[in-house]
Amino acid sequence: MSPAKPDPPRAAPTGVTTLLVIAKEPLPGRVKTRLTPPFAPAEAARLAEAALGDTLRTVAALPAARRAVVLEGAPGPWLPPGIEVVVQGPGGLDERLAAAFGACTGPTLLIGMDTPQITAADLAPALSPGGWERCDAWFGPAEDGGFWALGLAVPDPGLLRGVPMSVPETGAVQRRRLVDAGLTVRDLPRLRDVDTAADAVDVAALAPHGAFAAELARLTRGAVR
Structure with a gap:
């Protein structure tokens, strides 16, 4: 009897929405600098790589017409199949x-x-x-005052240019920009970004089976020894 053939890889479901992940290549000293200290730059980069990998694996399985990482830097082994790479533009x-x-x-x-x-x-x-029925925009607020997700039925770049980034009022300004443009905005859940070591601990507890939680556990065990 011939050995059973492995099941073919399952294609991710399709949808009507383009799904983008904005990201930096996880290089020491270039990512998650607010984790240093207590983590060394190389350790912070490993946490960033784990976070990016977890995010992209979730995205790869979601219903979307297209999935892409908008990347500053070069792709690495953390990039799963089915995710296109788009080079980030210049500027802020x-x-x-x-x-x-x-x-x-x-x-x-x-x-x-x-x-x-x-x-x-x-x-x-x-x-x-x-x-997208009776909805022009989706907004995902972050606990630090920013936003972790932004969706536009009509992707108008002018809705983002000039919004102050990485400040406590970023999310409020961006959402107000959408409302002032006459868009109907609906909200996604409020989530916590990983910026500090305390954020990392809390986020890992929310997803204990992910690569991020596993990497944080390895680094923490190493620090205790």
């Missing part, structure tokens, strides 16, 4: 986000790499078949 973060949306057509949802605890349920409202 607002310009880079604007360029990412400007390169898309149709409904587009962009998320960051700092919320490895995201689940399909967190994004389901925006990715469901009726997610």
Whole structure:
């Protein structure tokens, strides 16, 4: 009897939305600098790589017309199959986000790499078949005052340019920009970004079976020895 053939790889479900992840290549000294200390730059980069890997694995299984990482740097082994790589544009973060949306057509949802605890349920409202009915924008607030997700039915770059980034009022300013433009905005769950060591501990507890939690546990065990 011939050996059974392995099941073919399962294709990710399709949808109507372009799903983007804005990310940096996880290089020491270039990512998660607020984790240093207590972590060394190389350790912070390992945590960033784990967070990015967890995020992209979730994205790869979500219903989307297209999935891409908008990347500053070069792809590595953390990139799963089915995720396209798009080079980030120049300028400040607002310009880079604007360029990412400007390169898309149709409904587009962009998320960051700092919320490895995201689940399909967190994004389901925006990715469901009726997610864009009577809705022009989706907004995912972060606990630090920023945002972890932004979706636009019509990806207009002008809705992001000039928004002050990485400040406590970033989320409020961005959401107000959408409302002032006359868009109907619906909210996704409020999530915690990984910026500090305390954030890392809390986020790992929310997703204890992910690569991020495993990497944090390894680093913590090493520090105790």
